[in-house]
Amino acid sequence: MKSKTEQINNSEPVVAVDIGGLILKNPVMTASGTFGYGKEYAPYIDLNRLGALIVKGLSLEPRKGNPPPRIMETPCGMLNAIGMENVGVRAFIDEKLPFLRPFDVAIIANIFGETIDEYKKIAAILSAAEGVHGLEINISCPNVKKGGIAFGAHPDTAYEVTGGVKSLTDLPVIVKLTPNAGDIAEIAESVEAAGADAVSLINTLTGMSVDVEQRVPHLKNITGGLSGPAIRPIALSMVWEVVKRVSIPVIGVGGIMDANDVLEFLIVGARAVQIGTASFINPRATLDILEGIDNYLKRHHITDINDLIGTLRDGCPTS
Amino acid sequence: MSDVMSLLVGQIVQNRELVPRYFFLMSVKLPESLATPLPGQFVMVRVRDRRDLLLGRPFSIYAFARDKTAPVIELLYRTTGRGTIALSRLKSGEYLEILGPLGHGFDIFPEMKKIVLLAGGIGVVPLSFLASHYRKLPINDRLRIIAYLGAKSADHIVGMDRLQETCTDVKISTDDGSSGYHGFVTELLADDMESYLHGDSVIYACGPPAMMKRLAKLLGDRPISCQVSVEERMACGVGACLGCAIHVKAVGDKTRYRRACQDGPIFDIREIIWN
């Protein structure tokens, strides 16, 4: 017979987390723009196993996106300037959402507007649709001329967009923050005051890369957003900073490739994480990560993942 | 639901230099679960444990065989940058990450009598696989496959040996005249164009954008269909990132972007806007 402690050690740890009232099976979500509308990765992974699925950013009307080349690899990262190509919120509901509804996974719509009014309209349309469980407001896209980052770089406009969307929806609202603003924690405080249920950070960092033979930028848009492991230490320090300043859940995003990376974010205080660029490299990255987290929790005898969140200790590693 | 496709680990059987520091032929042994690739499909290839080389590199499949032990794919590649140079340094026995086969293959037209292939440089890769596919069809007896192969110079001609096995005729052009016709490969095709306009021929092409553009112009609205394999930088290879945008015509005067990886890499040449 097994002893009582052995039984506890062998039982599955609790990994569910609460993101502003939205209960996720586990803290691993897909990052917007890196997982299509979900269907693209359905041949590769069981979508039911994700904590949440965040779809490509949606605008009120369809957007064509930027001319190519839109992406370029950089050391341990990539630049993208997709330009918010998307089918538009109505086509999303008619053509993309029906595929997702049968899955037992939280669907979060990432939304993007050029004006506050547009954000509000998109939020209202999605709130009336069946099968959307949360909204993520993108006030941090660096690749479009109007909207996006224009709202995310200032506490006042960030407040206004958040408040506007909140007034029109009962869905949990996550606000996605940009690392390209002066003080990201100040923006976080501002959107918390406006009623945000959670914040996610970071979106991509503005970057650039040049072909020296021809002396031209690698991207047609000239600059793009940097993602991938190159940005992880920056994302982590920003999450750590923001966690100290707000009491709403913080979702860590940026350069996460494996379970170890996720654990870093959880330990500094993130309640959940988003996996972006890693899915491009390995379509199964999210599920491999979940398995890795599970192993860690068991190895450290942690029965509930929430007991790990925000447990960063003083000092440095001893050998 | 079960996981259907996944990132595969392949083992290099051989990685041979065909033209020094330029063209390499690599064969890779893959797990049994590899889906049978169609001509025109591609794979994303990654050097393992190299986070600096973050993204997979797309390569068309050059050949495929499912021998007694395991499926083996062949890649033929040109070293142009960090990723392909790193690939060229790998030795047999080493491992690679492979995702695929991805994208749509070429449409096959069994009713056609003449299959015309137009290859610019390394563009020969998917066309060579296509030629061997056509040769395996029951219509083989009456099928003529004519390949037009363009290269910078005689020592940059690649893929000839295979084409000579599968094609009825292989015509060569070089930019510097060091082998075959002196000039663009599209000019070589232009000379024979009349003979392909009787409803019994189809053209397949792959090559640098300048060649494709000249081909599109040459074809105009002549009565012959033409499919091309396009190239664009890719991150995911599965249609999720929207990185690989190809500018195409849409209804009316409108244009839009389609994904090279998921909507292609094979397109009707007349759909694409070449700029």
Ligand SMILES: Cc1cc2nc3c(=O)[nH]c(=O)nc-3n(C[C@H](O)[C@H](O)[C@H](O)COP(=O)(O)OP(=O)(O)OC[C@H]3O[C@@H](n4cnc5c(N)ncnc54)[C@H](O)[C@@H]3O)c2cc1C
């Ligand atoms: C569908 C498809 C099939 C291809 N088939 C072949 C083939 O059979 N043989 C072959 O030699 N090459 C092929 N290519 C081109 C090949 O992908 C590039 O040469 C290769 O990615 C260059 O990588 P690099 O790191 O050496 O170059 P770098 O310039 O250092 O690469 C930087 C980034 O740009 C991308 N990139 C650079 N050039 C190209 C290109 N021409 N097309 C797409 N992405 C590019 C790289 O993938 C990488 O992400 C194909 C491309 C596509 C899209």
Ligand SMILES: Cc1cc2nc3c(=O)[nH]c(=O)nc-3n(C[C@H](O)[C@H](O)[C@H](O)COP(=O)(O)O)c2cc1C
């Ligand atoms: C190709 C691409 C497209 C993206 N599109 C969006 C988007 O539509 N909306 C959004 O909020 N973030 C978008 N992002 C940002 C990611 O969601 C994420 O914040 C960022 O990539 C950092 O995470 P990562 O390093 O794990 O990729 C995109 C990122 C990439 C690479």
Ligand code: FES
């Ligand atoms: S490479 Fe990602 S959509 Fe084509």
